[in-house]
Amino acid sequence: MVVDKILGHLGETEKEVDPVRIDWFERDKKRLKKTSADGVEIGICTECPLNDGDILYEDERKIIAVEIAETDLIQIQVNDMVEMGRLCFEIGNRHLSLAIKPDCVRIPYDAPTYEYLKKLGFHVEKVRERFTDYTECRGHAHSVGAGGHHHGL
8 A cells, every 4th residue: 555645633533543653763754664553564655744643544444543653762851941051052962853841851862862961960861752742953064164063974
């Protein structure tokens, strides 16, 4: 089966829901080949990002919908705007995608970043959740002249 558009968003339904699990970093891909929980092979070719609950297929008895998989995240508690600013500077300098809440920030887990933030004195915790509602940071080159720097991308 090939899907080329999102049919709607999953709400309350009496129909059987067959989830297609995708990782958070796959949601912007233009082409994906996935298999639903019931074994239906699906080619996904959409122009818009996929979201948790997006309906890919529907008939009289069944709905095939996107399910964003849980992943390991670093959750960093913040107590005030100074701490938030310092944290976002460190995360931004690493070009990491992040989800900002009033009292914490979540980023994809990696051991070196976890240890680094801990060493800087941030209250960090490893959690396993769906990574949604995040701001994606895409790597980019910096100019090397006039006080700029270069990350070697």
